[in-house]
Amino acid sequence: MSQVLVGWCAGRIPDPVGRLRFLRAAAPAIEAQTDRRGLRLSYLLPPLLLLLPISLLLLRNSQATVAAIPTPRPPLVMPEKGPVEVWLVEQRDGSExxxxxxxxxxxxxxxxxxxxxxxxxxxxxxxxxxxxxxGIVFHTTESLQAPFEARQNRTLTRIGESLLEYVRRKRAYHYLIDRFGRVYRVVKEEDAANHAGHSVWADDQWLYLNLNESFLGISFEAETQSGDTESRLSAAQLRSGAMLVEMLRNRYGIRGSNCVTHGQVSVNPSNMLAGYHVDWASSFPFQSMGLMDNYAEPLPAVWAFGFEADKAFLHDAGPRLGASASAAEQSLAEAAHRAGLSPNTYRKMLRKQYRSRLSELNHTLTEDSE
Ligand SMILES: [Zn+2]
Structure with missing residues (x-):
């Protein structure tokens, strides 16, 4: 009888967090009755009946504040530098x-x-x-790499040209930086590019899902190996990358903390694991790009969206991103504690929110294409 009543009341609370809190609050009283012999539930039922409408009212009133789990960003570990002023000097046919x-x-x-x-x-x-x-997502092309030396000029040029043709056809990135540091606009900046697939990121105010639309994609003609601690970029690529980042940050007011690598943002919603793609998971030269070390920041895929970093991810990610995933688990546990929930329950709520946001995005996409 009591469980039916509690269930009925819980069913009338539309918000899942509120419902869960209500059920948890009601549970000990009922459990106590089943544990203690001789004390019948009927003794407690009248006061419980009196209290339930009041609890329900309180929960309904607090619904506005618990409609979604607030996911505050953990404080930044690294200080962030602001954008530098950069302006267009000359625009000609074929170059800026x-x-x-x-x-x-x-x-x-x-x-x-x-x-x-x-x-x-x-x-x-x-x-x-x-x-x-x-923001910006950094990629590698993971394409064929000829030795970087003068006598390989012809091969290096041929590979670079066919790569450029390929990424244009695929609308794969906004920018490609070749082995000689030449910067090519692939997809126009005002358009989306197909660079990040299922991906997530968060800053202190906003959560972003599927970054093809919200983040620019810059790819370096390079190949990475899991466990690399140093990038294999040429000096020319490092210089050009830094100038391009500086220009884009200034043009769009992009924060340094939103300039991140594909390995940091890629996720797999089908198994809720982080790191489906792992390019630049371990060796992106943030400092050479004039950026804070974003590997030091807790991983939003975990603390804001409830994904998990499994052994395969931690292997590819290496120690820097591995520490970021651990810090994110810690943040998740702290947020769960503050909400009075177990980490497991809190993670489930984050995942539920992620899925509902994802379906909202997919729904919008369908509407737009109709
Ligand atoms: Zn990538």
Whole structure:
């Protein structure tokens, strides 16, 4: 009888967190009755009946604040530098030159669909629609690498050209930086590119899902090995990468903490594991790009979305991203404690929110294409 009543009351609480709290609050009283011999539930039923409507009222009133689990970003470990002012100096057929020395080859940039995405407030509430990029995801092309020496010029050039043709056809990135440090615009900045698939990131105010739409993609013509601790980029690639990051951060007001690698953002929703793609999982030269060491920050896939970092991910990620995943687990446990929930229950709630946000995005995408 009592469980039916509690279940009925719980069913009337639309918010899952509120419902869970209510059930947990009601549970000890009922368990106590079944444990103690001789004390019948009927003794407790009248006071329980009196209390339930009050509890229900309180929970309903607090529903606005628990409609979504707030997912506050753990404080930044590294200090963040602001963007540097960079302006367009000259625009000619086929190239752009910028005040920081950046030169972009633009002649064969291709269009894709216009960028449009939703960002979700970290504190809960309705998503907002945006068209400006919020961050940058760094990639490697994982393509054939000829020895980087003068007598290989012809081979290096041939490989670079066919790579460029391939990534254009696939609308794979916004920018490609070849072995000689030449910067090619692949997909126009105002359009989305197919670079990040299922991916997540968060800053202190917003949660981002599926970064093809919300983040720009920069790929270096390079190949990484899991466990690399140093990047294999040429000096020219490092210089060009830094200038490109500087220009894009200034143009769109992108925060350094939102300039991240594919290995940090990639996720697999089918098994809820982090790190489906692991390019730059361990050796991205943040410092050479004028950025804070984002590997030192707790991994949002874990603390904001409830993904797990399994052994395979930790192997590919290496110690830096591995520490980031552990720090994120710690943050998740602390947030669960503050909410009065077990880490396991809290993670389930995060996952549920992730799925509902994902379906909201997919729904929007379907609506747009109709
Ligand atoms: Zn990638």
């Amino acid at each position: 030159t910028y005040s920081n020395g950046l030169r972009i080859e633009t002649s064969e940039a291709v269009s894709n669909h216009a960028r449009a995405y939703r960002a979700f407030p970290a504190g809960g509430g309705a998503a907002v629609s945006r068209t400006q990029p919020a």
